[in-house]
Amino acid sequence: MFVYADNAATTAMSRAAVEAMTPAMHQLYGNPSSLHQKGREANYALMGAREAVARCLNASAREIYFTGCGTEADNWAITEAARLGAEQGKRHIISDTIEHHAVLHTLKKLEKQGFEVTYLPVHEDGVVRLEELAAALRPDTCLVTVMFSNNEIGTVQPVREIGALCRERGVLFHTDAVQAVGHMPVDVEADNIDMLSLSGHKFHAPKGVGALYCRKSVKLKNFIEGGAQERGRRGGTEAIPAILAMAAALEESCAHLEENAAKVSAMRDKLIAGLRQIPCSRCNGSPDHRAPGIVSFCFEGIEGESLLLRLDLAGICASSGSACTSGSLDPSHVLLALGLPHEIAHGSLRLSLSAYNTMEEVDYILEQVPQVVRELRQMSPVWMHMLEKMEDPYRAAN
């Protein structure tokens, strides 16, 4: 059996996306900036896509800027918010310790330029605390950037409340919603969001296209110098086929949001319940505030890359936050931020589902993972040491 359970990394393109993209590749080859009929045709399609994306977020079309990826949108939003802050003498930014590197590395760059960044802790459940955010806000805070939902552990942050607090204090609020858009309700008005990043390939659109939502009151300047595309804010001829595909995929995801979330959550909960049966395992992230499709576990006594590759041999595509999968020496910063010791964080496994998965696939995963964990533990000296110390080797960690 083959199971693709790495949808937080990327998704398969939907039929709607392919069907929007294919004629665009054949026929809509005009440059939307051209005045002639082929240009107008492409521009008209682009406008339609922009309106569709805006509708899905409850934004207006002029607040949507298409980008090359979610990372670009994160870089752009944070850099611009910092620049706007600096104009008013505000050089303090608040974020948290489990952001994606697209955010963290942009913040590191700003720190080198003299900005001060407060990284809020996330506690054992991976959730930012509002009272800690309130206490961290200062008169010179220009931006709060907190992700909508986490890519590794699936924890959903109290975005609406964070946004409300920021609005009350007159601070810009950006959220990296790359893992949320298309999977859970995102409403920039109700959620008090000023800037939001999204990425197409996380919701069945092709790779190479994303968007930045930026509230019209924010005086956004261009990030990429060039022509007058994207209302002069982002030079570069628009990737029409990818943008149309993204709009189609997003419309489809948003139209089926509730039923997909219900289906995917049911599979997620079955996976969590099944994997908890493995002794000395733990489910990472908040049990209550969790994205529909993400399951993150640590299995003591084994290492994540081995687990991942043994599952790959069994036909299951998954992911791990272990150091060995990233090529660095330290395990995932997200798992460490939850307070997990290195030796446990090394044994992590992320399974991420989409509406394309089935319960049969979940059953297959639940058959394979315990077997692979058992095999790897049998050859692990760490597990042997643990067994020697344990009174009841089959105590369940959770």
Place this chain on the structure above:
Amino acid sequence: MAMEYSEKVMEHFAHPHNVGVIEDADGVGEVGNAKCGDIMRMYLKVSADEIIEDVKFQTFGCASAIATSSIATDMIKGQPLSEALKLTNQAVVESLDGLPAVKVHCSVLAEQAVKAAVADYYKRKGLPYEHPCGACGGEGCCGHDHGHEEE
């Protein structure tokens, strides 16, 4: 970037040789630490004329840690101790048809595990032996170069 493992590495990872414990081992060596993400423990059964009659290993670590342990045990099984001591990490890497650069430390760990097990054999016999990994004093080798920054 996805890591590319050779077919040989995947073969040893999927079906490792000499996995297990030797209860009445003549020498046991353990190197690495769990914090770094890899630990290897090697068990030797040595004959009176210092031939490695049997070898088993247990490894906590990534695919390359398991594969290097497996091939290292193959390489020293049936060999005299003097030959086992000549095992180098480069020889381990070559036997596996190469390792990704970030995984070369696993081969260092395999070499150290063999040498630690031999050292333990000599120690038990009360024979003089200089630990070949002088830099770490034989304790807590993990093969990593912690001086390097993450790429």
